[in-house]
Amino acid sequence: MSILDWPAEQRPREKLLAKGADKLSDAELLAIFLRTGVKGCSAVELAQQLLCSFGGLNALLKADLNAFCQAKGLGSAKYAQLQACIEMTKRFLTEAITRGDLLDSSHACRDFLLLQIGNRRHEVFIGLFLDNQNRVIEYVELFQGTIDSAAVYPRVVVEYALKLGATSVILAHNHPSGIAEPSKADLLITDRLVKALALIDVRVLDHFIIADNQVISLAETGRL
Structure with missing residues (x-):
């Protein structure tokens, strides 16, 4: 029918x-x-x-394009349409988190991070650098790694914060394994970044761990 x-x-x-x-x-x-x-x-x-x-x-x-196009009823035109939809959603959420106080747009922030790095096959470590009104100055992909890890250097994050004139930062990285629970290494690098950024009076507001459709906030779980 x-x-x-x-x-x-x-x-x-x-x-x-x-x-x-x-x-x-x-x-x-x-x-x-x-x-x-x-x-x-x-x-x-x-x-x-x-x-x-x-x-x-x-x-x-x-x-990916090859796997998508092999499925019944799909093809390159549908793939292009889907990617356009995803990109429009990313841009919509980018506008939502840059127009005003990011802390008042927590759902938009999580959705933005999920779309940006939730589907990556390799680990990506990003920073959302904020001004003193909690508005996003810039989204920066700071480090990219293998399927298992990304080398994170506090000096690089500090340099970006100084260059952008940020007063606070929200960190996030993905776990391609699909398990969002933070590792000991995640907690260690978070502590190192908090201490390094504190020397230039920049606060780390949160560190999100992204895996598939899961988002874990270290601040909300008392680990920041």
Whole structure:
């Protein structure tokens, strides 16, 4: 049965317009993105198959061009559309966290960090440098490492803080392993950075650990 034959309240697009995007399942959202199914398979059914095949929405969004295009009903045009959607979301969140007090936009900050580094295959260590109004001066990818670790040098972070005139910084890095729990090395480098930045009167407000869809705040968990 075609989606057009479904009751209007069950069709993904109509349901979104009537109830909001947050009321839709992953499959329904993906079906709207796909727009059409394939022979003998509606868009929602195709979406469900794709989510099962990739292992969920997060894995689908992380897929590279080759893996994406090998899936039934997908191709380079859909891949380009998806990457454009992801990039627009990143830019929207960037505007959200740079327009005002970052501490009043904690959800936007977490979403921004998840999109920026949550899907990286290698470890990335970043800094959000803030002014005295807690507004973002600049987002900086400070270090990149292997699948296991990134070499983090406090001197480099201090230099960026001085150059940008920052009064505080939020740190974040990803765990490509998918396990967000901070390691002993994470806690050690956080302590070193806090002490190094304190010498130039720059506060470390938080250090976020990102893994897939998980975000752990060292400040909130009392480890900063």
